[in-house]
Amino acid sequence: RSRELKELIANGKPRQAPRFRSEEWFNRKDEYGLSLVYMDRYLNFGLTKEELMSGKPIIGIAQTGSDIAPCNRHHLILAQRVREGIRSAGGIPLEFPTHPIQESGRRPSPTLDRNLLYLALVEILHGYPLDGIVLLTGCDKTAPACLMAAASMNIPSICLNVGPMLNGWQNNSRIGTGTVMWKARELHAAGQIDTEGYIDMVTKGSPSVGHCNTMGTASTMNLLAEALGMALPGSAAIPAPYRERGQAAYTTGVQIVEMAHQDRKPSDIMTIGAFENAIAANTAIGGSSNAPIHLIAIARHLGVSLDLDDWDRIGYSLPLLANVMPAGEMLMEEFFRAGGLPAVIAELHHAGALPHPEALTCNGRTMGENAMKQGQSWDQMTIKRFEEPLKTEAGFLHVKGNLFDSAIMKTSVISSNFRKEFLENPDDPNAFECPVAVFDGPEDYNKRLEHAPITAHTILVMRGVGPLGYPGAAEVVNMHAPGHLLKKGVQDLPCIGDGRQSGTSGCPAILNATPEAADGGNLAILRDGDIVRIDLTKRSVNILLPDEEIQRRRDELESRGGYHGPPSRTPWQDLFRREVGGLSTGMVMKRAVQFHRIAQQELAP
Ligand code: FES
Numbered sequence: 001r002s003r004e005l006k007e008l009i010a011n012g013k014p015r016q017a018p019r020f021r022s023e024e025w026f027n028r029k030d031e032y033g034l035s036l037v038y039m040d041r042y043l044n045f046g047l048t049k050e051e052l053m054s055g056k057p058i059i060g061i062a063q064t065g066s067d068i069a070p071c072n073r074h075h076l077i078l079a080q081r082v083r084e085g086i087r088s089a090g091g092i093p094l095e096f097p098t099h100p101i102q103e104s105g106r107r108p109s110p111t112l113d114r115n116l117l118y119l120a121l122v123e124i125l126h127g128y129p130l131d132g133i134v135l136l137t138g139c140d141k142t143a144p145a146c147l148m149a150a151a152s153m154n155i156p157s158i159c160l161n162v163g164p165m166l167n168g169w170q171n172n173s174r175i176g177t178g179t180v181m182w183k184a185r186e187l188h189a190a191g192q193i194d195t196e197g198y199i200d201m202v203t204k205g206s207p208s209v210g211h212c213n214t215m216g217t218a219s220t221m222n223l224l225a226e227a228l229g230m231a232l233p234g235s236a237a238i239p240a241p242y243r244e245r246g247q248a249a250y251t252t253g254v255q256i257v258e259m260a261h262q263d264r265k266p267s268d269i270m271t272i273g274a275f276e277n278a279i280a281a282n283t284a285i286g287g288s289s290n291a292p293i294h295l296i297a298i299a300r301h302l303g304v305s306l307d308l309d310d311w312d313r314i315g316y317s318l319p320l321l322a323n324v325m326p327a328g329e330m331l332m333e334e335f336f337r338a339g340g341l342p343a344v345i346a347e348l349h350h351a352g353a354l355p356h357p358e359a360l361t362c363n364g365r366t367m368g369e370n371a372m373k374q375g376q377s378w379d380q381m382t383i384k385r386f387e388e389p390l391k392t393e394a395g396f397l398h399v400k401g402n403l404f405d406s407a408i409m410k411t412s413v414i415s416s417n418f419r420k421e422f423l424e425n426p427d428d429p430n431a432f433e434c435p436v437a438v439f440d441g442p443e444d445y446n447k448r449l450e451h452a453p454i455t456a457h458t459i460l461v462m463r464g465v466g467p468l469g470y471p472g473a474a475e476v477v478n479m480h481a482p483g484h485l486l487k488k489g490v491q492d493l494p495c496i497g498d499g500r501q502s503g504t505s506g507c508p509a510i511l512n513a514t515p516e517a518a519d520g521g522n523l524a525i526l527r528d529g530d531i532v533r534i535d536l537t538k539r540s541v542n543i544l545l546p547d548e549e550i551q552r553r554r555d556e557l558e559s560r561g562g563y564h565g566p567p568s569r570t571p572w573q574d575l576f577r578r579e580v581g582g583l584s585t586g587m588v589m590k591r592a593v594q595f596h597r598i599a600q601q602e603l604a605p
């Protein structure tokens, strides 16, 4: 297109830029009058020439659901309502499949596929006649992958998530997906339930279609899409089977057509102010420790600068308002009934704690206007008042030291037991020193946990599980104590790791350590019994060894060839490892972040 425009300008025949980019496909002139190269096959399933040439916006629907992506499978039904919304607003829908990502089914790690879906979706948005896009999100990595692609391409985009599952129940208690897995494993390890009981308990957590019903990474990322302004206000928390979900699908379809006409793009919505709002919202909802990785990645694909210091600076001091597992007791059904994200945003806004109420959202109104219009907590058991939160100072700490340059700690899930045991020592408040037990990946942990030298005051370290080590960064830094300690009631041992933690886990952990062991990080030189000091006030984590000893161990490790993960098993694993950056900077493909706002650059002469 830019070549054509340059030619036209050089020939002194300026012309008006087409209204929609799809006109480049469907209204293209050639020597026969109209170029049919791109058009004729779009007619073969019944679309008419008039529809494609009418100047109506062509709206893509990025379908992430399928039989192998069951968390998002309900989108196969919802997409029909999205189409109807698009049609009724005067747009032409074109639905297409994306690379599937099922958190619970993809081996070795679903995170590998976030960047693959991203790359493939950019190619689709770039290479096909689309003027706007509805991103059908849900399971953990689908929302960030889709938003990263929308950020790079920068055509009008809106998210619709599939919605959380209904509550799970057992013996009149709520059973939350993911969170129940960690609980059931502990009960099984402590001998309190047998294998049948374990299976029964875990599967009761998933009673309907939809994504995880806890405040895991899926609920978090879809709520943060809304907090960024990229989903309709109030839409993210609607449970998948509720009628409101189908209605939101329809309204989302209507909205994207308006956005296409207004040319309201991701870069207009996802400004630095929007990211700061999302960080504040993440603390208030008790969001997943995967959120910083994904939000930083989305920001980088827009060319917006965002780092972990921003997370600590904006998010740490804010309170936790959402009483939802794993930080609280309820599930997403209650959260929806309590008012969902608008109620949380309204609480922040009333308290003057919403950093940018003026941030624009997909519906053309500001975040503050949306919150004032809809927001109110209807159930203050589930969404607390800002003045009476579940916890104060509930955001992420950005910690550093001689073991890594950067890692985070999610403070909203630190239990009162853990605080008493480790942090409330009057001589050394908020800090502790403990020996470590070191595991090289989950297989080693499962094999050695019961026999490793672990007491009620041991730090568990999981290394070799970062983006290069595993590969893709495994979600395994949620370790529990060995059975003999669980039986004595010792549950919360501190964990450190260069991998990620499931958003549904409540274990007190220092995560996403960068650089990882397989990338020259000093977790690689740790040995069982080394003493590590963690000081949360100083934001520091250090191995108590002189620098010379650290260097000696490094040299020794390098002389043995360094620290490596298993070999790559597929072409993509290999390509991913060659190109990927660390978790603290978003785990993006290093060369991909050079491409920003692709559509606009193409339109420039
Ligand atoms: Fe898909 Fe939790 S496993 S949302």
Ligand code: MG
Residues within 6 Å of the ligand: 103, 140, 216, 217, 475, 502, 503, 504
């Ligand atoms: Mg997960």
